[in-house]
Amino acid sequence: MQQYFVKGEAISPVTIEDKDTIKHMFQVMRLAKGDQVVLVFDDGVKRLARVVNEAEYCFELLEDLPDQVELPVEVTIACGFPKGDKLEFLAQKTTELGASQLWAFPADWSVVKWDSKKLVKKVEKLQKIALGAAEQSKRNRVPEVTLFTHQADFLATLDSFDRILIAYEESAKEGERSALVEVLSSLSNGEKILFIFGPEGGLSPDEVAQFERKGGRKVGLGPRIMRAETAPLYALTSVSILRELM
Template identity: 40%
Template sequence: MQRYFLEEQQIQGDTVEFDKDSERHIRTVMRMQRGDEVIVCVSGSCHIVTLEEGEPLRAVIREKETADREMPVQVTVAQALVKADKLELVLQKGTELGAAAFIPFQAERSIVKTDPKKQDKKLPRWKKIVKEAAEQSGRRLVPAVFNPIGTDNLIRRFGEFDLVLAAYEEQAKIGDKRAFFEAVNELGEGKSVLIIVGPEGGLSAGEAERLSRSGAVMCGLGPRILRTETAPLYMLSALSYHTELSR
């Protein structure tokens, strides 16, 4: 069933009023008519609604959706700034895999640099990508997407999380197979996790030392070297398996 994320003011009692983008999608793309049902979500609460006729498009709430597809742990992805298509892939697929938030950060080896003049256009596009991915994958919540920050500011946020994991290529090269497994194996339901992935050239030795000294667990991700856009998806998949499928 098609899903739409709305604002609180769009629901009054048992009546739902759609915004223009959602209405256009319902009428033009889905070609739905009066009597058809969709799911609307507001602040993590989702309802099955029946479409009515009229301008603007409205619907009536029928019942509350009971299925919950959110991960039992809150995973924030700190992805170093990379080329636009790679970052957008991480946002889209990371949302499908259950990420709760995304924090782009400026790493030493990031080819892409932050440009405040362009950022005002990028952030709305990033938020649109995660919103559409959340609708497609049946999420209850749309992940938060933050403006890019520096590594020092990222480290200052470590205290917000129960566990910080950083993918580090050098750990994989020396055959590390335990750090990621052991850290995740002790992770309980309701905990918060920050996963950190460097840019195309990886984290520098200096960055890795600072992250480790500040409490991050430096992890190898198996015997193969993963691309920057693959690593966070691997980590999210492993966390999903551990917290959702293996229990």
């Protein structure tokens, strides 16, 4: 059954206003009176809904659904600006794997440079990708995408997290293999976790030192060195295995 995210409160009847959602519902999927879909509102609760007037894009809410697929901890993925379309890839895949937020910042060794105007357009594109991935993977919430113009702005947010984990290439090279499991195994449900990843060139020693002063802890991600777009997926998978499947 198709699932859609709808802004606002769950008050029946519901009129869909977002143009992209309307297009997909009534042109692509050809919904008609009596057809049922799942609607998810700002409260993250899934609700079964039925079309009552396709001409006015109107639905009635039938019942709340118990389906809850969010991770038991809130995971934010933060990456140094990578090259090419890697952020688009990460917006889709981190959403499918359960991230609550996707952030990116201008790291010391980031090759790409984006001004504030480009960042605004980039965020809009990435947010649409996250929305589509959240619908496809039947999420209860759509991850928020934030791109920081300055590294200092990113640093200022770190105090809002319960745990900060720095995916550091040198830790992996040195054979560190226990910190990630130790931290993830000790989490309590509801904690806010931040994973920080570097761009293609990794994180600079100065950056790592700044993150550590904010309470960050260096962790290795296994014995192999991963690409910038692969490491966040490994981290989210580890969270799911240790917090959901065990």
